[in-house]
Amino acid sequence: MARFLEIDKVHEYKRRLLERQLELAAVPARGGSGTRTCVAEELDEIKHALASIENGTYGVCSRCAEPIGMIRLNAVPDTRLCVLCAFAS
Numbered sequence: 455m456a457r458f459l460e461i462d463k464v465h466e467y468k469r470r471l472l473e474r475q476l477e478l479a480a481v482p483a484r485g486g487s488g489t490r491t492c493v494a495e496e497l498d499e500i501k502h503a504l505a506s507i508e509n510g511t512y513g514v515c516s517r518c519a520e521p522i523g524m525i526r527l528n529a530v531p532d533t534r535l536c537v538l539c540a541f542a543s
């Protein structure tokens with residue numbers, strides 16, 4: 455587990471990610487294909503975030519390897535990028 459994140463926080467993010475995953479899974483298949491693509495992409499991000507919680511890399515920016523700020527994780531628990539890298543891309 456990433457040391458800069460408290461275990462309680464990680465559990466909270468995990469719970470939020472799982473809830474969001476259930477919400478997205480319940481999105482009806484009808485509607486524009488664009489909606490489905492967004493849902494599929496978000497589900498991918500959530501799966502990646504959950505996997506990174508399991509393997510201890512959660513909360514680390516996948517580009518610069520710096521810790522992602524708590525404020526950003528609170529806002530976007532499934533993010534892979536720190537705020538600097540997100541805005542640079």
Ligand SMILES: [Zn+2]
Pocket residue numbers: 515516517518519520535536537538539540
């Ligand atoms: Zn970064």
